Amino acid sequence: MLDKLCSEAKKASLVLGCSTAEQRNGALAEMATALVGRKDEILKANALDIENAKAKGISTAMLDRLTLTEERIAAISNAVKKVIALPDPLECSDHWVRPNGLNIEKRRVPFGVIAIIYEARPNVTADAAALCIKSGNAVILRGGSEAINSNIAVANILGDAVKAAGLPKECIGIVTDTSRETANALMRAKGKIDLLIPRGGKSLIRSVVDNATVPVIETGAGNCHVYFDATADEKTALDVIDNAKRSRPSVCNAAESLLVHEAVAESILPKVRARLDNVELRGCEKTLAILKDITPATNEDYFTEYNDYILTVKVVSSLEEAIDHINLHGTGHSEAIITQDPENAVVFCNSVDASAVYVNASTRFTDGEEFGFGAEIGISTQKMHARGPMGLSEMTTYKYVIRGNGQVR
């Protein structure tokens, strides 16, 4: 079944890849309208998912993420509409003429078929589909089993909308069998899937990165640090660590570690504890000498992305020690320095090896919307192809088109 889905998506991708921006935007408009127009079908399917989830006794938080309402469907539809207004990522191309008269065009093109493996959030179904259609890619969606009825309903409605706009319905494919086997088969569909993007928690990402033989963009692992330099402004420092740790601890751009220069540790650490009053601090020896009653941090702690109200605290004796600690323990996601020393800021930005390096701002800004990309498909923590928030242009590749009049070499 997966084979059929992949080959239909590949065929559809060839048609979609040759479509105009107007056609793709037309499909997005149909998609946005259909989501609202056929909301009853979605709500009915979602009710089934909720019933099954309750029977299984899933957590309230997970139940909330799974639940769709009329308002939420309207919001999903509006998100699709917003994608229409974004610039066409296939527009930009470059060309030059060689001395032998060959005209070389470097042309932005879609990947072809993008597969998305994600968890129990039915809104991802429409978000991912919209970004794929906009960038000219057919999509194969493989969401979590908890949301399968909602996902099938949404994908079916979106496929109909794409067809109504004159493009192949198979541009939007959905894996209806949510067993582990189909996920594995998708990860190994070499030559059939041009790009696989996992969206979800650590174990999902790890499983995809370890098992996939198709090209993957690794997203989302965030063991992020905030470093208070010796010259850190105290208010900025406290505001940033509070925001980075507590505004949304469950997300990848939240901070997991605080590094403090020894020159300011004694004065600022008690204030950190007072401010982050609902956060469990785990400290190094030097931290424990100042905050006597907190838990000692283990080596494993420094490597852990808690996604929770826990923060490791380490006192360092130099900027260099902070940088080395970050480069050893970080995941290359988002790292911040709080400093009033412009030279130290430059050294930190040059030497920290991460997708986003901040000076006097919160790590929480690593996000496509916040960067001004309008939408994002994920945050890459790898160096190849894309790094940091990935917008529409990161969902494209390029080809060279060379026109001659008989040139040989």
Add this chain to the structure above:
Amino acid sequence: MLDKLCSEAKKASLVLGCSTAEQRNGALAEMATALVGRKDEILKANALDIENAKAKGISTAMLDRLTLTEERIAAISNAVKKVIALPDPLECSDHWVRPNGLNIEKRRVPFGVIAIIYEARPNVTADAAALCIKSGNAVILRGGSEAINSNIAVANILGDAVKAAGLPKECIGIVTDTSRETANALMRAKGKIDLLIPRGGKSLIRSVVDNATVPVIETGAGNCHVYFDATADEKTALDVIDNAKRSRPSVCNAAESLLVHEAVAESILPKVRARLDNVELRGCEKTLAILKDITPATNEDYFTEYNDYILTVKVVSSLEEAIDHINLHGTGHSEAIITQDPENAVVFCNSVDASAVYVNASTRFTDGEEFGFGAEIGISTQKMHARGPMGLSEMTTYKYVIRGNGQVR
């Protein structure tokens, strides 16, 4: 030993990554001078390799590729000098200010440590090292065992030159143990190697792509086609297929298959046979009806990159059949159409899924020098990160540097 080499390279890469273009060009100048100045050391090491190779009884062609002379060392030195003049790939960056005052810079940065696995061509040692230094990357070189003495001599001289220019000698690392185990260890040095580029024959590339857990760019597999459309100009068609097949059959951008529209098959195929008189043709049934005495092509033939004086020939009844055949059998490298119909040229360029698509020119032009990149590290056949000839800019990635004054989200 490999662990030490990797950690030294990583440390060196942090220094190199913060160097100026002037420093890197200074190192390249020292490298070019040292290669010529210490040519006797290189020739002595090379003599040892040649002696060993002769004792093993390797082919004359391989012996020729292995052999260095004073002239060849001068040519290698000149190639390094040419890299100095190329634009700095780390220069280009972009920045914008968000409504909240965050200043976002998208900055070109090196990958860090690039590993190159290659075969018995000692010139690759200097070429690859020069491109890595220019792009700010430390390099770990792992060449074939046949050239090991030459490679060690060259790498050592280049490392000394980098040091003389004030950068760490460890920017240029060489794997001295050429066992299969060290190659495998290099492919699996996750977190230590930022990018691995294999350069060599099919079996080397396949082994790297199948075994590596570090990020790899797949290069060089080229099952390239030339398609004669119904309106093909006969002279152009014959010139291009001759050049694409015979100018250098051993390389990846040589043609392996000829597709001919049935409207012109009868008139042009006998001329193809006459022109390519030292090429073995293997044809489809329709081809055999015209060229009665040639070998029939098997399904396997259509998937084979011969790198030899062999060409499959297939008669197709439409442009669409040609495109489908290419998309099924090609490796996404270089594909050409010979046509006088501008509309068919557009359809072919849009629909063929390859890194380089040619209209009325030879596939042999897929090459960094021919595209005007000045130098290339390889030809990518993948879609992620880089496609087609990879110059200096494809050896870089980027990071976001965000400057604020206390912004929180």
